[in-house]
Amino acid sequence: MVRHFLRDDDLTPLEQRQVLDLAKAMKAAPLAHRALEGKSVAAIFEKNSTRTRLSFDVGIHQLGGHPVVVDGRTMQLGREETIEDTSRVLSRYVDAVVWRTYAQKRMEAMASASSVPVVNALTDEFHPCQVLADLQTVEERLGRLAGVTLTYLGDGANNMAHSLLLGGATAGLHVRVAAPEGFQPHERYLADAAVRAKETGGSVEVITDPVTAVTGADVLVTDAWTSMGQENDGRDRVGAFRRFQVNADLLAHAADGAVVLHCLPAHRGWEITDEVLDGPASAVFDEAENRLHAQKALLAWLVSQP
Ligand code: CP
Numbered sequence: 493m494v495r496h497f498l499r500d501d502d503l504t505p506l507e508q509r510q511v512l513d514l515a516k517a518m519k520a521a522p523l524a525h526r527a528l529e530g531k532s533v534a535a536i537f538e539k540n541s542t543r544t545r546l547s548f549d550v551g552i553h554q555l556g557g558h559p560v561v562v563d564g565r566t567m568q569l570g571r572e573e574t575i576e577d578t579s580r581v582l583s584r585y586v587d588a589v590v591w592r593t594y595a596q597k598r599m600e601a602m603a604s605a606s607s608v609p610v611v612n613a614l615t616d617e618f619h620p621c622q623v624l625a626d627l628q629t630v631e632e633r634l635g636r637l638a639g640v641t642l643t644y645l646g647d648g649a650n651n652m653a654h655s656l657l658l659g660g661a662t663a664g665l666h667v668r669v670a671a672p673e674g675f676q677p678h679e680r681y682l683a684d685a686a687v688r689a690k691e692t693g694g695s696v697e698v699i700t701d702p703v704t705a706v707t708g709a710d711v712l713v714t715d716a717w718t719s720m721g722q723e724n725d726g727r728d729r730v731g732a733f734r735r736f737q738v739n740a741d742l743l744a745h746a747a748d749g750a751v752v753l754h755c756l757p758a759h760r761g762w763e764i765t766d767e768v769l770d771g772p773a774s775a776v777f778d779e780a781e782n783r784l785h786a787q788k789a790l791l792a793w794l795v796s797q798p
């Protein structure tokens with residue numbers, strides 16, 4: 493059966509380990525791996541993207557493949573063609589499909605009709621490629637993953653929160669989500685992450701007080717308070733999230749040597765201050781670079797599955 497990567501827990505803990513090890517090897521020798529020689533990969537974007545679009549394009553090229561990067565808003569998909577028919581056609585041309593879209597149900601529909609691997613390049617619910625890069629970055633900085641305490645602050649109901657819960661639990665992390673009432677993780681995803689954490693020795697927790705949530709944490713992560721597609725939902729996000737800003741005062745409560753991550757783009761002065769983003773704890777640009785290595789490893793792993 494063809495393997496897809498639609499959400500973080502589509503990889504078992506062992507498989508996630510394999511992908512992260514491969515990512516490390518690819519980072520050490522960027523042009524030494526040719527897993528996509530003679531293959532083409534479609535990378536389709538229905539939402540804006542800088543990092544994901546560029547890193548998939550370059551990464552597919554480095555693996556010897558041909559990247560077909562498409563603005564999804566110009567496809568027939570945006571008119572009346574169904575996702576499933578689009579998927580059947582793509583399977584006749586390319587060896588994998590990378591897609592950034594809105595609802596996770598759309599991603600599942602794409603995968604359901606695909607005979608080639610489908611990779612989630614961000615949906616409203618998950619951003620699993622980002623979390624592979626985040627895990628690679630944490631391991632580089634701290635030398636380990638299992639047992640690390642990671643606190644995510646901000647919109648606990650967004651794609652990054654859900655993916656950090658599932659992907660972090662898969663890696664054996666203790667994942668804390670610090671979010672106000674009304675912006676907490678989807679119960680079902682939290683429960684799925686708890687099941688995975690039980691297997692790996694990790695844990696998951698939702699905390700409403702930001703200081704409690706960051707106390708002793710090894711990693712702090714934040715993200716935009718307003719995700720793509722939420723711009724006009726009329727919710728008071730600044731009022732809800734102000735206390736969750738990652739600033740020097742909050743960082744002072746974290747463990748010594750704590751690492752700060754942000755998937756970017758950052759809204760400086762809102763979810764994170766310049767002082768922290770540009771300071772010694774920040775690993776955000778290594779994190780952005782690791783998108784390239786982690787996604788190359790993921791694609792190479794997916795196309796090598798029997
Ligand atoms: N972090 C991330 O996915 O960035 P882009 O939206 O620029 O791809």
Ligand code: NVA
Binds near residue numbers: 650651719755
């Ligand atoms: N949560 C953000 C992540 C952007 C990479 C969004 O969905 O807009």
